[in-house]
Amino acid sequence: MHRPEKKTNQESRRQFLKQSTVLLSSLPFHGKASFSALLPTTNYEHGTNLRWLGDHVPANKRGVTWGVPWSKGELKAAETLVLSAAGNPNLYVQHWVTARWPDGSVKWSAHAAVLGREDSRADLVLHKKEGRPVRADRSIVVAEDDDVIRVDTGSMQCVFPKNGGKLIQSIQLGTRITATDGQLVLQWQNLPEPTEGxxxxxxxxxxxxxxxVVEHAGPVRLVIKTTGIHRSDTGRELLPFTVRCYCYLHTSSIRMVHTLVYDADEYSDFIRGLGVRFTVPMTDALYDRHIRFLGDNGGVFGEAVKGLTGLRRDPGKEIRDAQVIGKATPPISTFNPRVANGLSYIPSFGDYSLTQLTPDGFEIRKRTTAGHGWLASAHGQRAAGAGYIGGASGGLVFSIRNFWQSFPAQVDIRHAHTEAANLTLWLWAPDAPAMDLRFYHDGLGQDTYEKQLAGMDVTYEDYEPEFGTPHGVARTSELEICALDHTPTHEELANRVKDMQDPPVLVCSPNDYETSGVFGGAFTAGPPKSTAEKAIEEQLAFYIDYYKKQIEQHRWYGFWNYGDVMHSYDYDRHMWRYDVGGFAWDNSELSTDLWLWFYFLRSGRQDVFRMAEAMTRHTGEVDVHHIGRFAPLGSRHNVMHWGCSAKQLRISTVINRRFLYYLTADERISDLMREQIEAVHTLQRIVPGRKVGQIAAKDGDKVSMSFGTDWGALASAWFTEWERTGDKRIKQRLLNSMKSIGNQPYGFLTGSANMDVNTGTFDRAGHRNIRVSHLNAAFGLSEICTELIDAFDVPEFTKAWLQYCEAFNADSAWQKKNLGQTFPKPNLGQGHSRLTAYAGWFLKDRKLKERAWKEFYAGAAGMQLSIPPTIRWVPPEVFSERDEAPLSTNAVAQWCLAAMQCLALAGDPMENGI
Structure with missing residues (x-):
């Protein structure tokens, strides 16, 4: 059997460039002018040590992007940085700035490099160094015209259309076209299931x-952003999408970040399937074509399209061994003649399906072709949603990240016995029931505010007709494909898929995060210094481990659910209140997102990072309306993530997203944060407290806004945009709002006022009443105010915030003396101990620090300092084994935030006489 001689990747690269001559001669190369390397030098300054999250070093060369924080004034420009490892003093890396301190110095830098196991045998260090920036001498090549964007990474060549129906026109590795016609596919039907009549x-x-468009172009990292909509031949249009394709220098992988926005009618549009499809050319002999699927344990299901093993006649051991491991079989002349002459009698299996319809079961099945029956091939609990399709001369590794966690999902391979196979990566499996997002009840007669408030008093559900709609919510998924010039061994495939499912990430040490001062310095790192700190540390770890178990034991998984946790527990049924009004999905209530991220920063734990990452993906997408009348507000906790009629900034707040953005430079998170900048306009139409008497501003340029959950979220969006871009207009709106809050009769204690949406200035309230809500500072207000005071010198704002911090938990005697009036002590006293701690830290007031710890240990509306008792329930008392402890997510999140911030701001409890 004749096999053509392979050309090298370098020859293929020259051929690709030759084919693109017209484009390349007339258009600039993206990236080379914007990013630079440094002249080699050994004049390094002290550097920042980096480590692999969870010690997960990439098995193969792989593109990695990560963020690094810097102390104020420490770094002026990212171009003076270099990445080194023992034995390699100057790794090739791309740098850019993602945030700056008020003095213009770098606050967060982002970095991209292509790294593998050989680069990571020793610690990686990011140095500042002396040197003159020079033009990079190697780069991803990008050229574009009106119709396409052509990309050459140095290992593969890709073509991305700018119009039409194909997102990826072709992927070429060497002389081989590995994949073509990458497009999105969607299956629609008018009913959720067949209905008689x-x-x-x-x-x-x-x-x-x-x-x-080319969204990000650097010498090492390239991002192609494609937006569009799903459309049928009849003109039906559904689910706008954004797909970002990430390419890295000298790699043959494309990471895809796929975002859809739900714009359908949930009562008449039912999505039966949603996925990404490629055509994969098949050029090898049928017995040299290979299909691979992986379980989440790394186990590999591997078969050939035309099997040569298990036959009545043995083709020969060398032939069988070659097929099993995926190598090209010896020439057919070496086959046992009985097998060689009987090849036509061996069936070729062209169709394969991997279906994961629950988090606990998958099936692999195959058939020869359409019109013939399926054979059950393998079963298991959890599949990785990954594998390989191709031949001994090359093919495509594929992976849907968080496959079983985001069930129902599916992978289909069709026509592998022909010259062009189809690979479909289904994010919603067509073999599953159709996506049914209808509200779960008929309203129960709640047609007035009075009835709705009465209903909320019973089930804690804030219901209002036409508010519990999924219109505008989104979902982001991650996929990856990798072109290879061979069929990978089982070990190689397992390693590649591990890197795709749990992408290697470089992080700093907890101590570096702490000493940099980012995120307001609201956490500490390092081992406990006393028995009191050790007890707190053990309880912090217990809560993380407990919720990890709850996620698994109660199967908090699914396409629309993965990443969230539940709000409250039902001790009679021994299960979370998944079906009780406002007690079901948590939707960021009382800052669960902040709890996880701050705990990661102080612990560096890989499992916590992944929990927080999944939560950020979920709460930023599914719990928020991105288009429509409610955009860009989020929905309060409910049985359905979008079910609550309380559409509020406290859920969509940027403060919950910033962590993942600065740690990974993720462009989709950037989208989510920018959505919130003008969110104030939506509050003119959707008044947050409309059911409890909040009145819309009469002036068309004004909006009624609380200084807590509303303004705190808006301030987070404005501050983040300013530190990312230096936008002076945004900064001025932020400063105006801060000054006008400080000039209220009682500052933050005034509660709310009307704000000018154009300038950010609040009207001065016309009353002198104190209005304090226990929720004001429970959704990130205290955390963002800490950063604002550090960034800007606005004395009246600082005074107002310190007054609020000191007053919230103060007794009536303090209130009367300092405010001239008293107010009932609000709820969440324990959670607000961190505000008292901040006042003590800022004012250097030991008594306030002592008071903070007393408030924390008192446990008002929170938890006592002791690991709660856990009961293990087993069948038949319960459906499945589970752990049960007396706690709620609200109390846990606030306890953990208070504990971490009191440690950071009030110091060791034992040093404060506690």
Whole structure:
């Protein structure tokens, strides 16, 4: 059997450039002018040590992007940085700035490099060094015209169309076209399931590109952003999408970040399937074509399209061994003649499906072709949603990240016995029931505010007709494909898929995060210094471990659910209140997101990072309306993530997203944060407290806004945009709002006022009443105020915030003396001990620090300092084994935030006489 001689990647690169001559001669190369390397030198200054999250070093060369914090004034420009490891003093790396301190110095830098196991045998160090920036001498090549964007990473060549239905026109590795016609596919039907007497209609929709741009172009890292909508031949349009494709220098992988926005009618549009499809050329002999699927344990299911093992006649051991490991079999002349002459009698299996319809079960099945029956091939609990399709001469490794966690999901391979196979990576499995997002009850007669408030008094559900809609919510998924020039061994494939499912990330040490002062310095790192600190540390760890178990024991998984946790527990049924009004999904209530991220920063734990990452993906997408009348507000906790009629900034707040953005430079998180900048306009239409008497501002340029959950979220969006871009207009709006809060009769204690949406200035309240809500500072207000005071010199704002911090938990005697009036002590006293601690830290007041610890240990509306008792329930008392402790997510999140911030701001409890 003749096999053509392979050309090298370098020859293929020259051929690609030659084919692109017209484009390359007339268009600039993205990236080379914007990013630079430094002249080699050994004049390093002290550097920042980096480590692999969870010690997970990439098995193969792989593109990695990460963020690094810097202390104020420490670094002026990212171009003076270099990445080194023992034996390699100057690794090739790209740098850019993602945030700056008020003095203009770098606060957060982002970095991209291609690293593998050989680069990571010793600690990686990011140095500042002396040297003159020079033009990078190697780079990803990008050229574009009106129709396409051509990319050459040095290992593969890709073509991304700017119009039409294909997101990726082709992927080429060497002389081999590995994949073509990458597009999105969607299956629609008019009913959730077949119903007797009603016609079941269906349509197939595919992607239609509206825009494709080079969003980020550097010498090492490239991002292609494509936006569009799914469209059918009849003109039906559904689910706008954004797909980002990430390419790295000298790699042959494309990471895809896929975001859809739900714009359908949940009562008449039912999504039966949603995925990404590629055509994979198949050029090898049928017995040299290979299909691979992986379980989440690294186990590999591997078969050939035409099997040569297990036959009545043995083709020969060398031939069988070659097929099993995926190598090209010896020439057919070496086959046992009985097998060689009987190849046509061996069936070729062209179709394969991997389905994961629950988090606890998957099936692999195959058939020869359509019109013939399926054979059950393998079963298991959890699949990785990854594998390989191709031949001994090359093919495609594929992976859907968080496959079983985001069930129902599916992978289909069709026509592998022909010259062009189809690979479909289904994010919503067509073999599962259709996506049904209808509200879970009929309103129960709640047609007035009075009835709705009465209903909330019973089930804690804030219901209002037409508010519990999924219209505008989003979902982001991650996929990856990698072109290879061979069929990988089982070990190689397992390692590649591990890197795709748990992408290696470089992080700093907890001590570096602490000493940099980012995120307001609201956490500490390092071992406990006393028995009191040790007790707190053990309880912090217990809560993380407990919720990890709850996620698994109660199966908090699914396409629309993964990443969230539940709000409250039902001790009679021994299960979380998944079906009781406002007690079900947590939706960031009382800052669960902040709890996880601050705990990661102080602990560096890989499992906590992944929990926080999944939560950020979920709460930023599914719990927020991105288009429509409610955009960009979030939905309060409910049985359905979008079910609550309280559409509020406290859920969509940027303060919950900033961590993942600065740690990974993720562009989708950047989108989510920017959505919130003008959110104030939505509050003119959707008044947050409309059911309890909050009145909309009469002036068209004004909006009624609380200084707590509303303004705190808006301030987070404005501050983050300013530190990222230096936008002076945004800064001025922020400063105006801060000054006008400080000038209220009682500052933050005034509660709310009307704000000018154009200038950010609050009207001065016309009353002198104190209005304090226990929720004001429970959604990130205290954390953002800490950063604002550190960044800006606004004395009246600082005074107002310190007054609020000291007053919230103060007794009536203090209130009367300092405010001239008293107010009932609000709820969440323990959680607000961190505000008292901040006042003590800022004012250097030991008594306030002591008071903070007393408030923390008192446990008002919170938890006592002791690891709660846990009961293990087993069948038949419960459906499945589970751990049960007396706690709620609200109390845990606030306890943990208070504990971490009191340690950071009030010091060791034992040093404060506690």
């Amino acid at each position: 009603e016609p079941l209609l269906s349509e197939a929709l595919t992607s239609e590109i509206r825009n494709a």
